[in-house]
Amino acid sequence: MAAELWQGWQQVDGYQEMTGPTNPFNANFAGGTDRTNLAKIGGQWTHLFGTWIEVDLNGGFVQSFASSSGINATVTGVGTIVPTMGNQHWGEVGGRIGFRFTRNLVGDIFVNGTLGPSPVGNTVHGGAGLRLNF
Numbered sequence: 001m002a003a004e005l006w007q008g009w010q011q012v013d014g015y016q017e018m019t020g021p022t023n024p025f026n027a028n029f030a031g032g033t034d035r036t037n038l039a040k041i042g043g044q045w046t047h048l049f050g051t052w053i054e055v056d057l058n059g060g061f062v063q064s065f066a067s068s069s070g071i072n073a074t075v076t077g078v079g080t081i082v083p084t085m086g087n088q089h090w091g092e093v094g095g096r097i098g099f100r101f102t103r104n105l106v107g108d109i110f111v112n113g114t115l116g117p118s119p120v121g122n123t124v125h126g127g128a129g130l131r132l133n134f
Contacts, residue, residue, distance in 0.1 A: 002060075004040040009033050012071055025075050032070030034085070039063050042092065054098035054106065064088045090116025098131075106131045 014031035017023055042060025049055065067085040074080050094112035101107060108131065113124035 001043045007037045009035045027075045029073045034069045036064050036067040052100045056096040058094045060092045090114050090120040104133045
């Protein structure tokens with residue numbers, strides 16, 4: 001069982017968008033910083049079957065709180081637009097199977113995903129890895 005508490009941020013420089021064939025309005029974006037705080041609780045189960053096969057299953061629940069955006073846009077003919085950021089929640093799940101070629105060399109395949117409402121949504125990704133312990 002594990003718990004995490006952290007803050008993430010994204011800093012954006014100001015920029016301008018000009019009117020064009022695919023953009024009907026000029027816009028001026030002031031630079032700023034988006035911030036979000038996350039609390040996560042989760043767990044992991046790992047088991048070695050025999051001496052060669054490792055299996056790992058993990059999952060968790062994440063809740064964001066006190067998120068804010070410091071970025072706004074001034075759009076010609078519309079005015080100033082200030083984004084709102086609501087709190088989000090989602091689940092995280094994953095699994096891994098590893099094969100021990102030797103005591104120090106393990107090949108892995110894994111799959112991880114999220115389960116939740118938009119904008120996080122349901123996602124899945126996977127891959128393969130090679131671990132060398134020395």
